[in-house]
Amino acid sequence: MRPSLLDPLFAPVTTLSGVGPKTAKALDKLLGDETRGARVIDLLFHLPTGAIDRRPSASIADAPIGDVATFSARVSEHRPAPATKAKAPYRIVVEDETGDVTLVFFHADVRHLLQTMPVGAYRIISGKLELWDGMRQMVHPDRILDPKLAATMPAIEPVYGLTEGVGPRVMTRIAAAAAERCPDLAEWQDPGFLAKSDFPSFSTAMQALHHPPDLKAVEGDTIVRRRVAYDELLASQIALALVRRQQKKIAGRATAGDGALRRRIEAALPFTLTDGQRQALSDIHDDMEKPERMLRLLQGDVGSGKTVVALLAMAAAAEAGRQSVLMAPTEILARQHAERLAPLAEAAGLKLALLTGREKGPGRARVLEGLANGEIAIAVGTHALFQEGVAFQDLALAIVDEQHRFGVHQRLLLGSKGEAVDILVMTATPIPRTLSLTWFGDMDISVLAEKPAGRKPIATKALSLDRYDEVVGGIDRAIETGAQVYWVCPLVQESDTLDVAAAQERAEALRDLFGDRVGLLHGQMPGRDKDAAMAAFVAGQTRILVSTTVIEVGVDVPNASVMVIEHAERFGLAQLHQLRGRIGRGSAASTCLLLYKGPLGPVAEARLTIMRETEDGFRIAEEDLRLRGEGEVLGTKQSGSPDWRLARPETDGDLLAAARDDARLLIERDPQLESPRGEAVRALLYLFERDVAIRLLRAG
């Protein structure tokens, strides 16, 4: 049972004062998932992505120009817009003995301004200060405060990922409220380690993360971040240790087929398998035929043809009369897999069904029934496949596609639906050797080293966004010759809403030129619209698909041979590589245009250069690691590990090693976590939602 001390954190966000149904709904969208709305703990872990310095300057003359400035000044004059110019802004001049600043308000609520800024009053003003015709001015100050209320404005203001309906001020307030809910908990870290590392307590650290003392504290590698990162790594290492123990307890089963179904599927394929695919399949079948459980990683760069390997492995399970699941990280990808694989499965007389959070009603009931009675041999879906209420007649094989989107903890869930399920994890993220040993030390590895024959290299160019018109001209020529184009719009800050707005705007601009040949796809569209957008592109009805990074993972449309990535300088290397992997899949020559907005920083420039130089995923992964090692701080989104809240598995090697040793020792000494420290660790597992570990402990 969850320690009751944690209950306030797992309560819905509406239990926080000032969060009404409207705000809650917006937060659900931002922080909830398929199965539940936003909780206090989601806010607690919704950490600032930046900070604004609002420390006051000594005087107006000292206030920095071109930056956010905060100063105290006297209101000296109101300058209403002249009656003849209705659209002109309302201006207020404020001053001190060193100078003055003109505050500019468009569409002003004049009555409100007269009331809050009477002439002669002193005010604290904060916002972006600029020079305009040699005069200091500030358009729409962020803050105007009575000096008596100065204390209500944090000197370093955290910046949060936002969503429509939850602005910066509300988010700052409710995130702080969530942090205050964090109770003092019994320490779960090893006392010796804790003393040596000088870490603050968990709740102190969480508070500090929401109240950064200076700008560096947000992005830098602080002791506060390391404390929580270690906790997170410890929780996952304990989960791993428990699962490993469990796996040793349950014997595997031998699943051996006669090859008949596999031969029928192979005959139905429009190509022959590569040597790498054959070798991987032979590794997999050898594992499956053994009485031990399989735990194998199939690593193959984008486009190397992992999906068909998955299908043939599932066919082998079906030959033995057993079921398989293929789990994809996104709805779009699950649907695409189901559509692609169904005809091939059918060719072998196998029934394949799709199950995601969106399948509802009688359709869902039918799938659940087919899984329970064994009629469905292959289930393709999202993590909905592993929710309660989904039962299989005889599940033998679970395959996870595009593993980089899954956390270790989701991977562990896989084992829980069948007695002795064989597990195959497929990843396109080439994992450098050192890391793969740490992260997948418990897994066997097969590698698809070569790509299917006949692929042409992708010509990659980096162009300044100033050359937009030229790019559009090139696109026009490309679609005239029958090509299809992905146009990827970047993340705008960490806000999904702005993100979507950028894609919508670009789609509209392109529609002005290309009409209804332009499609749009983004994460906030209703599922049915996403399907329709994807289907229209696959069918060639739309020729240009404008999208956010939702297409990053796995999408496969061989006829698409041009990719434009707008603001490529904002993407991480791994992400650029994943995106580019969507093209170069057919036999036509492909082009990738990286549009950037200069001036480029050295790291961004290095990334674009590497992208131009190579398509080799392993080299890109290594360069990526090298560049990050050199101090570029990437947000969680770019680091490609959305499952990690604070740990940076790529660079926290020392913490990881310590957590692994600590976890092993702890589980050895206190297998059921019953000692006082064990009790504290249970709370840790709940905090980081290591559900599998919790279930295993409950089962005893």
Ligand code: ADP
């Ligand atoms: P990924 O490894 O990125 O998941 P996919 O499985 O989506 O790659 O395969 C990419 C494309 O290559 C698909 O269109 C698939 O049909 C095709 N493909 C797979 N194997 C081969 C092969 N042996 N020869 C030719 N094309 C292949």
Ligand code: MG
């Ligand atoms: Mg794939």
